[in-house]
Amino acid sequence: MPRVIDVPTDDRQMGVEECASAIAAIGFDPACPGMVDEVAGLLRALGANRTFLGDGLVELLAESGKGETPQSAYSPQSIMLTSPRNGFFLRANIWPSEQDSCFRRSGAHNFAYGAAHDHNFDFLTYGYFGPGYRSDYYEYDYHTVTGYRGEPVGLRFIERSALSPGRLMHYRAHRDVHAQLPPDSLSVSLNVMACEPAQGWHDQYGFDLTRGTVSRVLNSGSTETLLRIAVALGDEEGVGLAEDWGRNHASDRIRLACFEARALAAHDPSNRDTIWREAERSGSLLVKKEAELRRRESA
Ligand SMILES: [Fe+2]
Known part of the structure; x- marks a missing residue:
């Protein structure tokens, strides 16, 4: 204590x-x-x-x-x-x-x-x-x-x-x-x-x-929010950045936020599932575990 x-x-x-x-x-x-x-x-x-x-x-x-x-x-x-x-x-x-x-x-x-x-x-x-x-x-x-x-x-x-x-x-x-x-x-x-x-x-x-x-x-930051907005607006550079950071960013939390932003912007459930399957293979334990949860929650 x-x-x-x-x-x-x-x-x-x-x-x-x-x-x-x-x-x-x-x-x-x-x-x-x-x-x-x-x-x-x-x-x-x-x-x-x-x-x-x-x-x-x-x-x-x-x-x-x-x-x-x-x-x-x-x-x-x-x-x-x-x-x-x-x-x-x-x-x-x-x-x-x-x-x-x-x-x-x-x-x-x-x-x-x-x-x-x-x-x-x-x-x-x-x-x-x-x-x-x-x-x-x-x-x-x-x-x-x-x-x-x-x-x-x-x-x-x-x-x-x-x-x-x-x-x-x-x-x-x-x-x-x-x-x-x-x-x-x-x-x-x-x-x-x-x-x-x-x-x-x-x-x-x-x-x-x-x-x-x-x-x-509890402390998700402005970067996560801005990523979601950029990807939701369909901006090509924003989507490209989310794909790149999802694979390579030094912070696992930002990598997860990238997959979240892409999944939220995907209207088709099968596209969403494909994004979370990709996340499961990301090499990050945090991203993998959260991706498994999201796929279970949407099943
Ligand atoms: Fe406290």
Whole structure:
């Protein structure tokens, strides 16, 4: 499960910019435990500041009232506190309880509750406000997983615990898996999020806890979407690119997306079947397993 970090108590309080500048000066290399602990101390100093988030939200609401685009939009429950810099950014995350109206209106799935997943990035999290979301924690070995739907991954249950106030944890990329449960009342966590350019090429998975398998890849990117559009529009170069990348691209996920784009654009079921048969012989285990699934699903 994520590493719980015990930061020695001190009186430091920081604002967002002060905290971000201090982290940028140290750097945030998640592979270096000493550096992670130092950054955790700075995150706690931000967490000791009990007014910055409320003040920031008031400012944000005042800006949106003037018709200006909020600069911190990230997702309905996330607030980007800083832009990415030096391999990290700061974020606040809001976790509604079952009693909150947004939960009742939107449902648990819109807040990722109950959906077991790993992360393709490291991050630190701090329980800032409220009792904190709860999680069932698991671990698995990313390097033994190909990533096709239905693949057994040997999830190991570790424990259920809450991100209680003041708790600091380091979620490790491609290792820690959690399925979150709503907190007893509205809660907020603060994060130092690692970000690096190659991140998007590493898969983030959703898991089926009943079967102990991969349920889907969560981080398909814009390249996959653009491929689908180019091929669906029937552009000759787009189709040629999909055929070429399907055979040769360095990323198995892009190779699969190429076959998907071609199969989606094929109106005739027998043409679709021919494309997936070709995919089965692609030499990629991920593409082969997914192709077998698609042929079974359409049989
Ligand atoms: Fe998560």
